[in-house]
Amino acid sequence: MSGKRRVTIALIAEEAGVSIPTVSKVINGRPEVAPATRHRVERLLHKHGYQRRISQDETPAGLVDLVFTEMESPWAMEIVRGAESAAHEAGASVVITVLHTHAGPGRDWLERLAGRRTDGVVIVASKLSSGVQDQLSARSLPFVVVDPEGEPAPGVVSVGATNWNGGLAATRHLLELGHRRIGMISGPADMLCSQARIDGYRAALETAGVPASPELIRRGTFMVDSGHDHGHALLSLDDPPTAIFAGSDMQAFGVLEAARQRGLRVPEDLSVVGFDDIPLAKSAWPPLTTVRQPLQEMAALATRTVLAMRRGETPEARRVELATELIVRESTTPLPA
Numbered sequence: 001m002s003g004k005r006r007v008t009i010a011l012i013a014e015e016a017g018v019s020i021p022t023v024s025k026v027i028n029g030r031p032e033v034a035p036a037t038r039h040r041v042e043r044l045l046h047k048h049g050y051q052r053r054i055s056q057d058e059t060p061a062g063l064v065d066l067v068f069t070e071m072e073s074p075w076a077m078e079i080v081r082g083a084e085s086a087a088h089e090a091g092a093s094v095v096i097t098v099l100h101t102h103a104g105p106g107r108d109w110l111e112r113l114a115g116r117r118t119d120g121v122v123i124v125a126s127k128l129s130s131g132v133q134d135q136l137s138a139r140s141l142p143f144v145v146v147d148p149e150g151e152p153a154p155g156v157v158s159v160g161a162t163n164w165n166g167g168l169a170a171t172r173h174l175l176e177l178g179h180r181r182i183g184m185i186s187g188p189a190d191m192l193c194s195q196a197r198i199d200g201y202r203a204a205l206e207t208a209g210v211p212a213s214p215e216l217i218r219r220g221t222f223m224v225d226s227g228h229d230h231g232h233a234l235l236s237l238d239d240p241p242t243a244i245f246a247g248s249d250m251q252a253f254g255v256l257e258a259a260r261q262r263g264l265r266v267p268e269d270l271s272v273v274g275f276d277d278i279p280l281a282k283s284a285w286p287p288l289t290t291v292r293q294p295l296q297e298m299a300a301l302a303t304r305t306v307l308a309m310r311r312g313e314t315p316e317a318r319r320v321e322l323a324t325e326l327i328v329r330e331s332t333t334p335l336p337a
Contacts, residue, residue: 001010002213004247007048007049007050009023009027011048011195011244012041012044012045012048012050015044016037016040016041016044016115018037018041019176020038021203022037022041023041026038026041026042026045026138027045027050027135027138027139027300028145028193034118036189040108042131042134042135042138044227045138045242046107046130046134049137050138050205059211060092060310061116061117061118061119062091062092062093063092063093063095063116063117063118063119064083064087064092064094064095064118064119064120064121064122064303064306064307065094065097065113065118065120065122066079066083066096066097066121066122066124066299066303067096067097067099067105067109067121067122067123067124067126067147067169068082068096068099068124068125068126069098069099069100069101069104069125070095070099070100070316071096071098071099071128072223073223073227073248073250073278074250074278074279074280075221075222075224075248075249075250075276075278075295075306076124076301077281078257078276078278078295078304078313079124079295079296079297079298079299080094081097082156082295082296082297082298082300082303083122083140083299083301083302083303086300086301086307087169087255087303087307088301089304090304090307092119092227092307094234094303095118097109098155099126104123104126104127104128104129104132105123105126105128105129105132105150106129106132106246108220110132113141118141119142119307119308119310120141120142120143120144120306120307120310121136121142121143121144121306122143122144122145122146122299122303123143123144123145124145124146124147124197124299125146125147125148125149125191126145126149127149127150127158127197128143128145128148128152128153130153133153133156135279140237141309142157142304142305142306142307142309143156144157144158144159144302144303144305144306145157145158145159145225145302146158146159146160146162146192146293146299146302147159147160147161147298147311148191148192149190149241150190150192151192151264152318152319153193155318156318157305157307157309157315157318157319157335158318158319158320159298159299159301159302159320159321159322160176160192160260160298160320160321160322160323161193161293161294161298161321161323162321162322162323162324163192163193163196163197163200163293163324164191164197164199164203165198165200165323165324165326166197166200166275166293166326167196167197167198167200167201167203167204167245167247167268167275167291168200168203168204169200169291169324169325169326170200170201170203170245170273170290170291170326171184171204171205171245172204172207172208172262173202173273173289173326173328173332174245174273174332175204175205175208175210176244177243177271177332177333177335178334178335179241179243179271179335180210180242180335181213181216181239181240181241181242181243182201182210182216182241182242182243182244182245183217183234183240183241183243183245184198184201184216184217184218184244185216185219185227185230185231185234185244185245185246185247185251185255186198186201186217186218186219186220186243186248187219187220187221187222187228187248187266188215188220188221188222188245189219194219194222194247196218196246196320197275198247198299201217201245206299210250213282215237216234216237216241218230218233218234220246220247220251221249222247222248222250223248223250223251223254224250224251224253224254224257225254226254226268227246227248227250227251227252227253227254227255227257227258228254228255228257229254229258229259230251230254230255230258231239231244231246231254231255231258231259232258232261232262235258235262235264235270238313241270242270242271242335243270243271243272243273243332243335244270244271244272244273245275246272246273246275247274247275248274248275248276248293248307249274249277249280249281249310250276250278250287251274251291252269252272252273252274252275252281252284252290252331253274253284253287253288255270255272256272256288256331259272262284266286266331267286267330267331267332267333268333268336271331271332271333271335272288272289272332273288273290273291273331273332274288274289274290274291274331275290275291275293276290276291276293276295276325277290277291277292277293277301278295281327281329282329282332286329286330286331287329287330287331287332288326288331289326289327289328289329289330289331289332290326290329291324291327292326292327293324293325294323294324295321297322298322301320301322
């Protein structure tokens with residue numbers, strides 16, 4: 001009985017009915033391949049689980065690619081700091097790409113990546129299509145997703161935070177201060193972290209025997225304008241909330257501005273809690289009570305994991321969630337009698 005045939009470029013080329021150079025171009029993301037041919041080759045690469053063999057003599061590139069959907073928030077800078085710190089420890093540098101789309105990395109990005117060497121990729125808060133996963137795997141490029149936008153596919157290594165626990169802690173803090181009308185401004189519905197924070201908020205209310213009113217729950221974008229607009233909407237209700245849990249510090253800043261514009265004092269008239277604990281949170285006025293998300297630690301762990309995978313090490317866990325922590329400052333206070 002013959003042994004299992006080793007998966008090679010030649011095998012893929014034979015089964016696809018194309019030349020070996022054509023398969024090589026597909027693996028390396030080169031553009032000069034007809035779409036139908038590219039898709040046929042990619043399906044076979046995925047089917048056979050092909051991975052480019054890395055020579056023992058191949059020296060590391062000393063580069064890690066850090067890929068963002070957007071970089072409009074100080075949140076992203078915390079991720080950059082964490083990644084750069086971990087890369088520096090390993091004698092490597094970070095290359096930053098901003099996609100300017102929520103569709104996730106696509107063909108153009110893969111083709112640019114194919115034009116140079118890299119030791120691996122850290123993808124931040126983005127969708128990751130099966131095609132991109134297959135291309136990265138075929139090239140033996142390790143990748144880790146930080147704060148994945150949706151549920152990661154089986155086998156994808158991801159690093160996140162305990163968002164559910166954070167939502168629970170923020171809401172429980174407000175409940176313990178006597179608040180019962182608690183507004184919630186979360187992020188986009190298709191983001192895993194956003195839904196987890198809402199679920200934690202709902203769990204805290206349910207445990208306290210407080211009904212979760214649909215009119216108090218808003219879907220935002222995690223940005224300042226979203227917090228401002230949804231803050232005004234919540235405070236315009238016939239029975240407005242006495243406290244608002246914003247799903248990000250940026251949204252919380254928007255809520256603070258909406259309250260100021262309405263002549264409300266924080267925290268005397270309205271308690272506000274954020275999420276992330278970016279550096280601006282403790283400099284806000286009043287200093288913001290928030291849930292600390294260990295952004296730098298998340299990015300550093302993802303970067304170290306990518307570099308370890310490049311050395312041939314297997315991650316101990318495919319999915320890691322780092323602990324969040326409630327940081328109480330001056331934007332929350334007990335509900336007046």
